[in-house]
Amino acid sequence: MNKPEKLPSGRVLVTGATGGIGSALVRRFASAGLDLVLVARDAERLEAFSKEIVQEYGIKAATIPLDLMQAGAARELAAKLAQRRIAIDILVNNAGVTHQGRFDEMAPHQHQQIIGVNVVATTDLLAEFIPPMVERGHGRVLNVVGAAAFIPVPFMATYGASKAYLLSLTESLAEELVGSGVTVCALCPGLTATPMTENIEGSNLSYVKLISPTVSDPAEVADAAYDACMRGQVIHVPGGVNQLIALAGNTMPRWTARRLVGFLARMTT
Ligand SMILES: NC(=O)c1ccc[n+]([C@@H]2O[C@H](COP(=O)([O-])OP(=O)(O)OC[C@H]3O[C@@H](n4cnc5c(N)ncnc54)[C@H](OP(=O)(O)O)[C@@H]3O)[C@@H](O)[C@H]2O)c1
Numbered sequence: 492m493n494k495p496e497k498l499p500s501g502r503v504l505v506t507g508a509t510g511g512i513g514s515a516l517v518r519r520f521a522s523a524g525l526d527l528v529l530v531a532r533d534a535e536r537l538e539a540f541s542k543e544i545v546q547e548y549g550i551k552a553a554t555i556p557l558d559l560m561q562a563g564a565a566r567e568l569a570a571k572l573a574q575r576r577i578a579i580d581i582l583v584n585n586a587g588v589t590h591q592g593r594f595d596e597m598a599p600h601q602h603q604q605i606i607g608v609n610v611v612a613t614t615d616l617l618a619e620f621i622p623p624m625v626e627r628g629h630g631r632v633l634n635v636v637g638a639a640a641f642i643p644v645p646f647m648a649t650y651g652a653s654k655a656y657l658l659s660l661t662e663s664l665a666e667e668l669v670g671s672g673v674t675v676c677a678l679c680p681g682l683t684a685t686p687m688t689e690n691i692e693g694s695n696l697s698y699v700k701l702i703s704p705t706v707s708d709p710a711e712v713a714d715a716a717y718d719a720c721m722r723g724q725v726i727h728v729p730g731g732v733n734q735l736i737a738l739a740g741n742t743m744p745r746w747t748a749r750r751l752v753g754f755l756a757r758m759t760t
Pocket residue numbers: 506507508509510511512513530531532533534536557558559560585586587588608635636637638679680681682683684685686687688
């Protein structure tokens with residue numbers, strides 16, 4: 492394991508800070524006494540949440556309302572932080588978008604949204620914030636990936652592919668950065684009770700519940716994520732069932748995993 496010599500103690504930047512897993516991560520970092528920068532689109536919700544955690548945990552929090560779909564969003568965010576002289580010690584790439592349905596029945600802009608946030612903005616944020624961490628000789632990155640990265644995900648194909656991309660990117664970066672003092676962790680939770688998963692029941696994604704019958708609590712996922720990120724773990728899969736999914740995805744011949752998931756998906760639609 493890549494153990495940085497100096498533990499980061501400064502600011503934590505969390506994207507998608509007001510969502511299910513994002514807000515739980517914000518609370519977890521705040522409860523450890525770390526100051527925060529919160530990013531999401533809805534400025535009012537962001538401000539209200541920020542006030543709440545400042546009051547509750549006695550930490551400092553800055554808010555930056557931003558649509559990560561916009562071209563140059565990561566550059567704009569880095570420039571705003573530089574203006575305020577805020578350096579980021581821990582980057583939490585949590586914001587993520589999904590749309591479900593048959594690929595051929597989805598509108599092109601839905602695929603673009605998934606790729607725009609989950610792939611483009613996430614990569615841009617890594618490109619903005621990792622170099623200063625390497626220069627300072629310490630830093631942590633937590634990429635919120637998901638167990639979907641390990642297996643094919645029919646009816647959520649672009650989303651699954653975006654998460655497989657992020658898992659691969661995380662592993663390569665973790666190796667490139669060995670000895671730099673900067674660690675990169677992929678958090679791979681399964682189904683978690685957030686607004687993102689509200690409509691799974693009765694949809695053509697209901698097979699996911701057969702594969703991953705337990706739905707995790709965001710606070711528990713955030714606790715596990717915090718520990719893994721601080722330990723410098725490269726891949727963390729919270730929960731026994733999700734670990735089995737990851738193991739199956741990593742060890743089964745690809746055709747077996749694909750046919751099995753495809754069979755379950757067809758059976759439940
Ligand atoms: N829930 C699960 O079962 C599950 C499982 C595995 C992995 N994950 C991953 O965990 C992460 C968080 O998921 P979640 O379920 O907590 O999602 P969520 O409840 O839908 O929250 C999404 C958050 O991202 C923000 N956001 C969305 N689009 C944005 C954009 N274009 N620019 C900036 N911020 C944006 C939202 O706030 P605004 O709307 O105000 O922008 C919100 O704060 C995602 O990466 C997801 O893929 C989720």
